[in-house]
Amino acid sequence: MPRLTDIRPPVIPGLLLLAVIVPLLGGCARESPSEKPPIHVVPDMDHQPKYKAQAESDFFADASAMRLPVKGTVPRGYLRADDAFYRGRDETEAYVTANPLPPTAEVLHRGEERFNIYCSPCHGKGGRGDGTVVARGFTQPPDFVSDSLRQMPVGQMFEAVTNGVRNMPSYRHQLRPEDRWAIIAYLRQLQGMTEPGDTLE
Amino acid sequence: MAQIFPPWANRLPVLTLLAAAVLGLSAVSFVWYYFSPWYTDVGYRPTQPVFYSHLLHADSLGIDCRYCHSDVETSPTANIPPVQTCMNCHKIIKADSERLQPVVQSYVTKTPLKWVRVHKLPDFVYFDHSIHLRAGVGCAGCHGRVNEMLVVSQAKPLSMSWCLDCHRHPDDHLRPPDQITNMDWEPAADQVEFAAKQKHELGIEPTVDCSGCHR
Numbered sequence: 001m002p003r004l005t006d007i008r009p010p011v012i013p014g015l016l017l018l019a020v021i022v023p024l025l026g027g028c029a030r031e032s033p034s035e036k037p038p039i040h041v042v043p044d045m046d047h048q049p050k051y052k053a054q055a056e057s058d059f060f061a062d063a064s065a066m067r068l069p070v071k072g073t074v075p076r077g078y079l080r081a082d083d084a085f086y087r088g089r090d091e092t093e094a095y096v097t098a099n100p101l102p103p104t105a106e107v108l109h110r111g112e113e114r115f116n117i118y119c120s121p122c123h124g125k126g127g128r129g130d131g132t133v134v135a136r137g138f139t140q141p142p143d144f145v146s147d148s149l150r151q152m153p154v155g156q157m158f159e160a161v162t163n164g165v166r167n168m169p170s171y172r173h174q175l176r177p178e179d180r181w182a183i184i185a186y187l188r189q190l191q192g193m194t195e196p197g198d199t200l201e
Numbered sequence: 202m203a204q205i206f207p208p209w210a211n212r213l214p215v216l217t218l219l220a221a222a223v224l225g226l227s228a229v230s231f232v233w234y235y236f237s238p239w240y241t242d243v244g245y246r247p248t249q250p251v252f253y254s255h256l257l258h259a260d261s262l263g264i265d266c267r268y269c270h271s272d273v274e275t276s277p278t279a280n281i282p283p284v285q286t287c288m289n290c291h292k293i294i295k296a297d298s299e300r301l302q303p304v305v306q307s308y309v310t311k312t313p314l315k316w317v318r319v320h321k322l323p324d325f326v327y328f329d330h331s332i333h334l335r336a337g338v339g340c341a342g343c344h345g346r347v348n349e350m351l352v353v354s355q356a357k358p359l360s361m362s363w364c365l366d367c368h369r370h371p372d373d374h375l376r377p378p379d380q381i382t383n384m385d386w387e388p389a390a391d392q393v394e395f396a397a398k399q400k401h402e403l404g405i406e407p408t409v410d411c412s413g414c415h416r
Contacts, residue, residue: 038321053278058316064313078287112378117265121290132262137294154255169289174271195283 085175088155088162095155101181103189111186114179118171127190137159139167150191238358246354247317249302250408259348259384264335266347266382267338277329281316284308319353320344328413336405338367341384348384364414369408372396 040046051057057065069075080086085100101107116125124130127144134140142149161180164170171180234240258264269282272304284307288300291301307314322328333343340347345356357363367374375396380386389395399405408414 027215033244033246035247037247038238038245040238040241041236043324044322044323048321050324052282052324053276062312063315090322121262121264121268132264133290133294136262138290139293167293169285169292172275173283173285 008062020120051165072172076102080177084155085181088158090155095153095159097153097155099181099185099188101178101185103185107182107185108189110179111182111184112177113130115186116184118174119183122168127187145191154181154184154188220361221401238360238363242355242360243358245319245356246352249294249317249352252300252352254354255347255350273330274334275303275331277327277331279330284314298376307308319355320359322359325416327416328414334381335378336379336403336407337378337399338384339376339381339386341376342367342374346384367407367414368409371400371405371407375399 037176051065053066055065058061060067083091084096088096090096106167115123115127119127120131121133121142122129122131122138123144124134129136129141129143130140158180159165161169161175161183162170162177164174203237227324258269259266269286270279271282271286284304286306287301289302291304295301296305303314306312343357343359347353372393373396376383376386377399391393
């Protein structure tokens with residue numbers, strides 16, 4: 001039987017064990033990708049019985065918590081009775097030829113920014129129909145600097161952006177009417193045209 | 202008679218105290234880090250119903266974030282686009298692709314696609330994307346280099362202390378408003394002067410009030 005005095009505390013094995021465990025813990029440090037949802041040790045009130053935007057609902061048949069307005073109803077401020085501004089047409093249903101937004105520096109800047117976000121993937125930054133998406137196989141749109149598009153009334157352009165034309169989809173859900181007009185003002189600048197009576201600030 | 206305790210037993214009280222201190226410190230550090238969102242949330246990368254690559258769309262094709270997340274500048278939410286937005290291009294491009302079928306199905310049957318939320322804030326936090334963009338906080342500041350992600354994963358902890366770090370010292374995180382979606386933007390040498398100017402011009406005073414984010 002070993003005497004108590006022969007026993008030594010396991011200093012060296014203990015250190016070795018630590019040397020193994022610490023790097024192992026370090027191995028599962030942050031930014032290690034995981035498909036498992038985060039576990040919060042103290043969940044507080046992280047999850048409350050309420051709907052957030054674009055949430056799922058088990059109440060409605062289509063599982064969407066967000067609902068469309070009731071058919072035939074108009075939200076306040078959305079009557080859109082101004083046909084020239086919201087449809088690009090005048091009282092005689094003809095396309096308007098003057099942009100309801102005056103081409104101020106602010107409008108042109110907004111138009112350029114929106115054009116580069118929403119139009120340039122197909123139409124190209126210079127409007128020549130050479131966007132990156134066209135290079136991947138989308139039907140090539142016409143050149144904005146061509147004569148036929150220079151002669152197109154702004155109202156018709158507005159209608160194209162709003163409702164789509166041929167292969168081009170409608171952009172009414174991505175662009176507000178005032179942004180569509182700003183883009184058209186910028187387009188006129190790309191085309192090297194100024195409209196009658198317009199003054200650049 | 203032999204001694205009951207060997208000589209090293211004299212060191213036991215000191216060793217015990219030392220071990221207790223080390224263990225205590227380890228336990229605190231362990232909880233501090235492994236229970237924090239730096240560990241629990243960063244790197245969350247759920248499998249989505251569609252294998253959508255930001256690397257292809259945002260980087261190779263150079264499509265702006267706002268083409269799809271179109272409400273981010275005017276809404277608290279950076280909206281997940283409706284499948285209608287996908288179909289803008291995919292009516293023509295790769296319309297028959299196997300990977301695209303969930304999108305096509307959703308579009309045809311008018312049932313929402315069930316994307317898995319990656320960036321989750323607690324329900325008692327009222328974060329607003331639009332005001333952050335207006336102040337000149339870029340997408341990449343909170344979401345990382347999404348343009349390099351094949352599958353979106355959470356890049357930052359989105360914890361309260363992390364939010365407050367920026368709210369207390371926003372200077373390094375501000376950029377010109379026309380650079381918010383630029384993933385390659387780096388602060389210039391005159392960032393301090395630029396930030397001071399932008400804060401003055403846009404009236405940026407990040408709140409550190411409880412009610413700024415909690416109601």
